């Protein structure tokens with residue numbers, strides 16, 4: 001099953017550089033696999049990231065964590081927004 005990644009672009013997550021993380025992800029995954037979405041109502045503690053098709057919202061605080069996420073899910077991102 002191929003999933004795309006949703007990254008929150010709400011004010012709280014922006015403060016954790018969510019837009020920068022999205023940019024980093026797009027550079028590796030292509031722009032189609034990454035979507036910036038409005039506030040997911042899970043504010044605080046990091047940037048909210050969600051794989052479509054999975055309920056859990058992950059909290060990322062560091063772009064290195066994004067790289068780790070990619071490493072653990074390579075090939076999982078292919079669908080368009």
Ligand code: FES
Pocket residue numbers: 008009010011012013014038039040041042043044048
């Ligand atoms: S600002 Fe990202 S979950 Fe609310």
